[in-house]
């Protein structure tokens with residue numbers, strides 16, 4: 001049985017990947033390292049849900065640090081980038097470099113990430129960050145399996161409902177929260193304008 005480091009961002013993105021690994025004779029070691037998530041209460045909420053799920057499955061969880069200030073330093077100057085832009089490239093890189101280091105330190109040959117399972121993320125951008133992170137070490141490879149294929153996207157949605165996971169409404173950082181709020185306000189104003197038109 002091969003052991004693989006699975007960098008995980010949250011329970012909804014992880015459940016189908018974990019299920020697939022366990023069914024394919026792979027022992028995942030979940031690495032929760034997401035210093036991008038803000039505020040801390042949100043970080044703890046996502047971490048606790050994932051940890052509880054892993055405990056039920058008997059999967060080890062390695063709890064990374066939440067150094068949000070260091071993460072803010074890393075993305076300095078990119079605060080107004082759109083999602084899937086340059087800030088996200090740095091954000092993926094910070095997290096996957098730590099995953100590669102954990103794999104290296106523990107003598108585990110491969111790591112992968114649940115970031116690659118979310119249809120909200122740019123897969124090429126995630127994979128490029130994973131390969132760049134792996135290149136730091138001779139003995140570590142990034143596993144670029146497409147975690148959205150082989151029915152895993154549907155399975156993700158089914159497990160989300162089955163386990164009743166918390167439904168996140170923004171990617172993680174305060175900048176994505178700001179943008180999500182803006183989008184919601186725009187939608188609300190469009191709906192209100194539409195209903196005013198139809199009631200005239």
Ligand code: SF4
Nearest residue numbers: 088091171172173176
């Ligand atoms: S939007 Fe998401 S991926 Fe992009 S920087 Fe923020 S937390 Fe990271």
